[in-house]
Amino acid sequence: MTTLTIGQLAREAGVNVQTVRYYERRGLLAEPPRRESGYREFPESDVARLGFIRRAQALGFTLAEIGELLSLRVDPQTTSADVHARVEAKLKDVGEKMAELKRIRSALKELATSCKSHGPVGECPFLDALDAQGN
């Protein structure tokens, strides 16, 4: 099982080295084992983990929320029912984001067609298109 130095991990994940250390401090990455010298040795799976963090951020999740997602598991500290409740809460949140995103997408599509067939144009065509969708 190969491991990565912090620089390799950062390069592969497309973030920078200090960001990796920052995430480690924040608890988003597990503290990796160290060589004698103190150099960190990251598992390759952390590349995917960093990728997820980046994409989740682009969806408006805070690092705290991302941490919660990543720590959804059953272990001595957390019961199955507990995890289940937290998963449901996240599902609700995700569902709301999806709904809003759909509205925005519909509005954009409407704009895309109407901006050629040029009907009456209000103050803000985008918002007009947006609430033409079922608010």
Add this chain to the structure above:
Amino acid sequence: MTTLTIGQLAREAGVNVQTVRYYERRGLLAEPPRRESGYREFPESDVARLGFIRRAQALGFTLAEIGELLSLRVDPQTTSADVHARVEAKLKDVGEKMAELKRIRSALKELATSCKSHGPVGECPFLDALDAQGN
């Protein structure tokens, strides 16, 4: 056509007064007409506008991107083709966000069922569930 003071607008939109002024400075809200006294008189439509800004932020759009969405329109400065291109770019962005949200939702659903039927649990069940979705 009734108008709102900055305090009324802020209250109705669920943001605070300095935020409204901040958005005005950033150009996300049009500069409203003023009374003799200098008091701003906002149109009611700005309530919806602020609502959209809030929801779009929760989807990871920056204020700059939100400004671009709100200013999608054809006018003397922008041709129809220009708007069309920008709409398409936004649609691409929105599509990517949707795809990632769907993956997250699927992963959460899988967690919700698997956390009762307790199979083997890896380091991070959530990420395991996530890439069990079509990457």
Add this chain to the structure above:
DNA sequence: GTAGACCCTGTACTTAGGTACCGAGTCAAG
């Protein structure tokens, strides 16, 4: 006509999420 709530501008502070820099130690290729 005045008290309390509200608004004005301007400037300063805060929080989240990084980024940069420092001096010192480590690694690997020639």
Add this chain to the structure above:
DNA sequence: CTTGACTCGGTACCTAAGTACAGGGTCTAC
């Protein structure tokens, strides 16, 4: 066995997006 790239921890700095005064004017209900 040295040199250039990399890593270490620590501290300081930065940007986006607010949020909080301060000092002064305005509104409205009594």
